[in-house]
Amino acid sequence: MENNILNKVIVALDFSDETKALEIVEILKDDINIFKIGLELFISSGPKIIEKIRSKNKQVFLDLKLHDIPNTIKKALNALMEYDIFMTTIHALGGRKMLKEARDSIIESSERKNKKRPLLIAVTLLTSLSTDDLVEIGIKEDLEEEVLNLAKISKEEGIDGIVSSPLELPYLKKEFKNELLLITPGIRNGTVHIPGDDQRRSSSLKKAIYQGADYVVIGRQITLAEDPKKALYYLLGQE
Numbered sequence: 001m002e003n004n005i006l007n008k009v010i011v012a013l014d015f016s017d018e019t020k021a022l023e024i025v026e027i028l029k030d031d032i033n034i035f036k037i038g039l040e041l042f043i044s045s046g047p048k049i050i051e052k053i054r055s056k057n058k059q060v061f062l063d064l065k066l067h068d069i070p071n072t073i074k075k076a077l078n079a080l081m082e083y084d085i086f087m088t089t090i091h092a093l094g095g096r097k098m099l100k101e102a103r104d105s106i107i108e109s110s111e112r113k114n115k116k117r118p119l120l121i122a123v124t125l126l127t128s129l130s131t132d133d134l135v136e137i138g139i140k141e142d143l144e145e146e147v148l149n150l151a152k153i154s155k156e157e158g159i160d161g162i163v164s165s166p167l168e169l170p171y172l173k174k175e176f177k178n179e180l181l182l183i184t185p186g187i188r189n190g191t192v193h194i195p196g197d198d199q200r201r202s203s204s205l206k207k208a209i210y211q212g213a214d215y216v217v218i219g220r221q222i223t224l225a226e227d228p229k230k231a232l233y234y235l236l237g238q239e
């Protein structure tokens with residue numbers, strides 16, 4: 001059971017110091033298979049960090065959350081196919097045409113380069129946004145409706161999966177069954193103090209798994225802990 005859950009855990013290496021990031025990979029390498037490189041680490045270390053993590057026989061989720069006009073996204077994803085990554089992200093709010101270009105670009109380049117393509121994942125509404133934040137930026141739709149709508153457009157355009165908060169899992173699972181991979185960050189248990197915590201729509205690891213997450217992304221609850229392995233196993237044991 002524990003192993004089944006561990007296979008679904010992605011650890012976010014949100015550091016500007018690559019030594020620190022690689023230290024976490026080393027500590028957790030027997031437990032975790034996928035590590036996430038986000039904007040902070042990618043901008044600080046550059047693409048070479050991908051191979052450094054892959055050389056430890058680990059898979060990379062390159063989370064750049066691309067959001068731009070369709071042509072720019074197409075070219076960026078074509079360039080991204082140079083890297084050997086397991087999964088990458090774009091924003092669903094970029095709209096249908098952008099999602100389509102993203103998907104077409106990644107498939108075309110993988111065929112042209114005869115190379116396995118990464119899973120293409122669309123972020124719906126960031127887990128740091130509360131209902132009030134969403135209303136302020138003009139998303140007046142019911143949050144549930146909005147996430148479902150973004151997920152539906154993503155699926156129609158052939159996107160492999162979506163990122164949402166764990167709170168949205170029950171209705172996403174009901175609607176999409178196994179047709180979309182469901183990925184949820186925003187995992188919290190309150191044991192590690194996170195200064196100025198910015199997550200607003202969160203839940204525990206087990207709850208997210210029971211409610212149908214295919215993958216969960218966990219960062220600071222583990223990476224800021226004095227003993228990251230202990231923190232991971234604590235999360236695994238908690239309801």
Ligand SMILES: O=C(O)c1cc(=O)[nH]c(=O)n1[C@@H]1O[C@H](COP(=O)(O)O)[C@@H](O)[C@H]1O
Pocket residue numbers: 012014036038063065089123125126127128163164185186187199217218219220221
């Ligand atoms: O795409 C993501 O991974 C993502 C989407 C989202 O809506 N919210 C979110 O927190 N994330 C990422 O998930 C990780 C969460 O980190 P912690 O809040 O430290 O657990 C960060 O690396 C975020 O960039």
